[in-house]
Amino acid sequence: MNLDYRDSLIEAWLNGTLDDAQFAELEAELLESAAARDAFWDRAAFHGVLSEAARLAWGGETEEEPTRWLPSRQQKNWAAAVLGAAVIMAAVAMLLLSPSNQAHAPAPARLAASVPAATVPLATITRSQFLLAGDAAESLAVGKAIGAGRVLILDGALELTLKNGVVITLEGPADLDLGGEMEAFLHDGNAVVRMPEGTDGFRLKTATADVLDLGTEFAVKASHGFFTDVQVYEGAVIATGRSSGAAPRFPKRLEAGQSARFSPHGPEEPEPIPYSESRFVRRLPADAGIPLPGTQHIPRDVVEEIRQWGRPQFDSIAVHRAPKTVTIDGRLDEWQEGPGFVSFRDGTPSCPEWADGRMMYDDGHLYIAAHVGDPAPMRSVVDPAINPGDGWRGGSVQVRVSTDRQMGWPADGNTAAYFAQRHLEPTPEQKVAARNLRFAHLTLWYHAASQTPCLTINHGMLLDTLELNPSGFRAAFTRDADGKGYVLEYAIPWTSLNCADDPPRAGDMLAAVWQVNWSDAAGRMRRDHMVEIHNPHEPLQINVWERAATWGRAEYW
Amino acid sequence: MPADNSRSPQPAGQPAADRPGEATVRVQQLFVRYQSHLRSFVLGLTGDFGITDDIVQEVFLTITAKASDFRPDASFRHWMFAIARFKVLESRRAARRFSPRVIESLAAALKPDTLGEDRLEPLLDCLAEMPPKMQELLRLRYFSQHGPTELAAMLGRSISGVNTTLTKARDLLRECVQRKLGGGPGVVEAAS
Numbered sequence: 001m002n003l004d005y006r007d008s009l010i011e012a013w014l015n016g017t018l019d020d021a022q023f024a025e026l027e028a029e030l031l032e033s034a035a036a037r038d039a040f041w042d043r044a045a046f047h048g049v050l051s052e053a054a055r056l057a058w059g060g061e062t063e064e065e066p067t068r069w070l071p072s073r074q075q076k077n078w079a080a081a082v083l084g085a086a087v088i089m090a091a092v093a094m095l096l097l098s099p100s101n102q103a104h105a106p107a108p109a110r111l112a113a114s115v116p117a118a119t120v121p122l123a124t125i126t127r128s129q130f131l132l133a134g135d136a137a138e139s140l141a142v143g144k145a146i147g148a149g150r151v152l153i154l155d156g157a158l159e160l161t162l163k164n165g166v167v168i169t170l171e172g173p174a175d176l177d178l179g180g181e182m183e184a185f186l187h188d189g190n191a192v193v194r195m196p197e198g199t200d201g202f203r204l205k206t207a208t209a210d211v212l213d214l215g216t217e218f219a220v221k222a223s224h225g226f227f228t229d230v231q232v233y234e235g236a237v238i239a240t241g242r243s244s245g246a247a248p249r250f251p252k253r254l255e256a257g258q259s260a261r262f263s264p265h266g267p268e269e270p271e272p273i274p275y276s277e278s279r280f281v282r283r284l285p286a287d288a289g290i291p292l293p294g295t296q297h298i299p300r301d302v303v304e305e306i307r308q309w310g311r312p313q314f315d316s317i318a319v320h321r322a323p324k325t326v327t328i329d330g331r332l333d334e335w336q337e338g339p340g341f342v343s344f345r346d347g348t349p350s351c352p353e354w355a356d357g358r359m360m361y362d363d364g365h366l367y368i369a370a371h372v373g374d375p376a377p378m379r380s381v382v383d384p385a386i387n388p389g390d391g392w393r394g395g396s397v398q399v400r401v402s403t404d405r406q407m408g409w410p411a412d413g414n415t416a417a418y419f420a421q422r423h424l425e426p427t428p429e430q431k432v433a434a435r436n437l438r439f440a441h442l443t444l445w446y447h448a449a450s451q452t453p454c455l456t457i458n459h460g461m462l463l464d465t466l467e468l469n470p471s472g473f474r475a476a477f478t479r480d481a482d483g484k485g486y487v488l489e490y491a492i493p494w495t496s497l498n499c500a501d502d503p504p505r506a507g508d509m510l511a512a513v514w515q516v517n518w519s520d521a522a523g524r525m526r527r528d529h530m531v532e533i534h535n536p537h538e539p540l541q542i543n544v545w546e547r548a549a550t551w552g553r554a555e556y557w
Numbered sequence: 558m559p560a561d562n563s564r565s566p567q568p569a570g571q572p573a574a575d576r577p578g579e580a581t582v583r584v585q586q587l588f589v590r591y592q593s594h595l596r597s598f599v600l601g602l603t604g605d606f607g608i609t610d611d612i613v614q615e616v617f618l619t620i621t622a623k624a625s626d627f628r629p630d631a632s633f634r635h636w637m638f639a640i641a642r643f644k645v646l647e648s649r650r651a652a653r654r655f656s657p658r659v660i661e662s663l664a665a666a667l668k669p670d671t672l673g674e675d676r677l678e679p680l681l682d683c684l685a686e687m688p689p690k691m692q693e694l695l696r697l698r699y700f701s702q703h704g705p706t707e708l709a710a711m712l713g714r715s716i717s718g719v720n721t722t723l724t725k726a727r728d729l730l731r732e733c734v735q736r737k738l739g740g741g742p743g744v745v746e747a748a749s
Contacts, residue, residue, distance in 0.1 A: 015723055044602075
């Protein structure tokens with residue numbers, strides 16, 4: 001075969017334009033001739049390197065292609081993601097989009113001769129569990145290579161292995177900006193960084209601290225710019241807090257077994273906090289987690305939608321007058337006359353995750369009871385003495401209520417994040433509404449190690465204060481005989497809900513919403529959740545904790 | 558078959574997985590290091606960017622699942638490429654794909670370092686020196702991953718015209734890279 005013709009066949013193969021006859025000719029030549037095979041790899045390898053170079057050269061551009069052009073693969077993926085996502089989350093996702101999914105454009109004049117840092121493939125997603133990606137879930141699939149830029153996850157966890165061997169385990173909700181092989185910025189969430197043996201120097205920054213690794217495994221929790229918790233599992237780190245004032249702060253060395261909180265408004269020295277092995281997720285198992293029984297027939301995007309936002313079936317719950325005596329014993333004897341709601345996580349009665357939720361009241365208390373179907377009941381390792389704000393993660397029930405009769409239903413109040421994510425400036429009235437202390441966010445869980453029922457209450461919509469096990473509350477849990485569920489029963493004094501002087505009474509229509517959280521078998525990570533009692537006039541794609549208008553009706557009988 | 562500075566640092570004869578999960582971490586780190594080589598290998602055999610991405614991802618999942626099978630004293634790239642070869646053979650998605658005999662012959666013919674990344678830096682320089690219209694065509698083909706048929710429709714040209722220009726662009730880049738690696742001036746001398 002003529003060499004020029006042979007090479008033209010190889011080039012046409014690489015271009016994808018061989019016809020049947022030419023393809024047969026090329027196959028025959030490749031089988032017959034060692035020189036042809038060498039020539040093939042010579043050109044094919046260059047084709048591969050050119051593909052890599054193109055990603056590096058143009059990967060960071062964001063201009064639009066002319067509309068007459070057909071959508072590229074990346075654009076098609078992004079378009080599908082946008083169409084599949086809900087309106088609000090799409091807006092958030094667009095803000096936080098990873099570079100690999102952005103539209104790219106012709107920019108010959110801006111073609112960089114050197115490798116733009118933002119586009120170099122830096123890491124591979126090596127594991128994930130219960131993952132709910134902030135962008136299209138496909139874009140964070142295990143095995144996916146990612147470059148520098150934002151990684152946003154809404155729930156679950158993923159593990160990133162960087163090219164230099166550094167492993168980052170990110171637990172959602174979290175927002176990480178991967179800057180390079182040796183640095184990242186954690187905007188929010190939990191991250192554990194594990195260095196390869198014999199290496200050091202990785203820097204993890206947050207809004208309130210800067211952590212430099214000295215050859216170690218360490219963890220960082222970044223909380224919306226309020227504070228940063230640092231915990232060292234092995235080795236040591238140098239951590240430096242950021243001050244809200246002008247004065248810089250001195251670095252602090254933390255050794256294995258130590259934990260500290262850095263707050264810009266706090267004292268100069270970081271505040272020691274208790275060390276807890278289970279505070280962070282250090283390793284993800286290699287298995288893919290518990291499947292979703294009964295949902296295999298549902299398209300993936302629908303499953304993801306349910307996982308993210310739930311599938312509420314009820315828009316109201318009756319809050320019955322309690323009998324004269326309510327014994328808090330983890331049994332539902334006194335509740336027979338007061339049905340609430342029964343709902344299955346995926347809407348199918350065969351689903352092992354379900355909840356029967358009830359509410360009652362009297363002059364002194366709000367009563368909450370639930371029978372929860374849970375394959376891993378009452379296993380939470382979240383220690384209320386160490387991380388009370390994480391009580392929801394290890395299996396829990398959360399009930400958010402308004403006791404403000406003047407406001408009635410629907411309720412009015414949003415978190416600061418609600419406005420920030422939508423680029424809105426709250427009005428003075430909205431700021432006041434957010435601080436309404438008649439909103440209460442209750443988290444109810446059972447700490448397995450101490451065999452203790454727990455309760456935390458956030459008041460208002462800013463979620464900036466947390467009350468643990470308030471005075472006067474009573475609670476009991478019982479495990480189902482078959483080990484597939486549990487019952488919880490709580491009596492919460494109105495004093496704890498800031499309304500003892502004017503508690504809800506018969507005829508009131510107030511706001512309430514339920515979330516039931518199911519954990520992994522270890523009782524550490526949230527595996528799934530369900531939302532019930534939802535305002536049907538509000539979009540489903542809003543987190544109920546950030547907007548009280550999404551809450552359904554609590555009708556006091 | 559390419560080899561071979563991809564052996565695990567663990568001494569020969571030691572069990573692959575001395576602690577649970579250690580072998581998995583080791584092969585995943587090696588995968589990350591050699592991922593671009595793998596991609597070039599698969600792209601050559603499939604000729605399709607989308608199928609290549611899928612297969613690379615499948616290879617990752619396979620090496621993760623089979624991490625304990627990998628002998629630390631063996632060549633990681635040899636092992637990974639063998640898995641990739643099977644994945645290419647299994648692939649049924651391509652409109653046209655090489656016969657198993659051709660794939661085996663080509664895989665056996667691949668020489669060490671053919672897929673090395675030493676050409677990447679000079680190639681980026683050469684890309685920057687290309688005439689704008691060729692840059693644009695290369696961007697559409699290799700970054701946006703449009704096929705020649707799409708490109709022809711987009712640019713109002715014939716498919717053969719697009720093919721010819723792409724081939725010419727690659728030839729110019731290859732010459733430029735060779736000059737740069739050989740110490741020459743490395744300027745692309747062509748009109749668009």
